[in-house]
Amino acid sequence: MIYITGDTHGDYTRFTNDAFPLQMTLTKNDYVIICGDFGIWDNSKIENHNFDFLESRPFTTLFIDGNHENYDLLGRFPVSEWHGGDVQFIRPSVIHLMRGNLYDIDGKSFFVMGGAACHDIQDGILDPKKKDYHRKKARLNRHGRIYYRVKGISWWEQEMPSDEEYDKAIETLDNCGWSVDYVLTHCAPDFIVEGVFRIAEHNRLTGFLGEIGRKCEYKNWFFGHYHRDLKVGDKFYLLYNQIIPLPE
Ligand SMILES: [Fe+2]
Structure with a gap:
């Protein structure tokens, strides 16, 4: 069986026996997929x-990955191959x-x-390596402007794909003839972000996903990021707390 859920942000209580009793019927050959903002965040969470x-779960x-991951930490895990693609093993079954x-x-x-x-x-992104970091941070705090992030502590530029990752995506889709069973992303394609959610958030990635959405064949597309559980049309699932079985 394959189940899918949305952002966990390092809180895995939805996978306790009480919250997810169905897991008692699952084995390590069954999967639960998290659509980004998994929660690799600080060293302690990797050590503790x-x-x-998660490793102790039967699945x-x-x-x-989403935008809320510590990419410096994630980058420390070696890349290996699993089921036809590149992966990083955080634990043997994570x-x-x-x-x-x-x-x-x-x-599939x-x-x-x-x-x-x-x-x-x-309120911006602050760089602790810059001379005016403390002055800028104090000023923001003084004015109650709390929506800022700090580079390398609460924000990483790798939250967005690199040119190489976009190229790799195109190469992969070329190789499979732009036909897959399912698509998994953290944010949504532009035609959903702007056309359905009415969020003015066009960026290179949402545009790129829009191109894939228009050109590629797929049965269903699952994404997180917007912190709601919502089915959009016939094919798209925005997931947050719900754990749903993969539609057949
Ligand atoms: Fe999130």
Whole structure:
């Protein structure tokens, strides 16, 4: 079985036995996929029980990355191959599915393109390596402007894909003839962000996903990021707290 859910932000209580009793019927050959903002955030969470808790679950956890991940930490895990694509093993059964890859899982193909632009940074991004960092931060705090993030501490530029990751995505889709079973992303394609949610958030990634949405064949597309559970049309699922079985 394959289940899918939305952003966890390092809080895995939805996977306790009480919250997700169906897991009692699952094995490590069954999967729960998290659509980004998984919660790799600080060293303590890598060292401590959070990922060990996931490892202790009877299923295998797969996650794509979102905008709220510590990419410096994530980058420390070696890249290996799993089910046809590149992955990073955080634990033996806690696995990062990487941008631009296609995986064969239980005979179904999943195209993955994680990442998103933070939308809670109206007050800017501060760089602790810059001389005026403390002065700028104090001024923002003094004026109650709390929607800022700090580079390398609460914001990473790798939240958005690199040129190489966009190229890899195109190459992967070229190789499979732009036809997959499922698409997994953190943010949504532009025609949903702007056309359905009416959010003025056009960026390179939402535009790129829009192109994929128009050109590629897929049965369903799952994404997170907007912190709601909502089915959009016939094909699209915005996921947050719900854990849903993969539609047949
Ligand atoms: Fe999130």
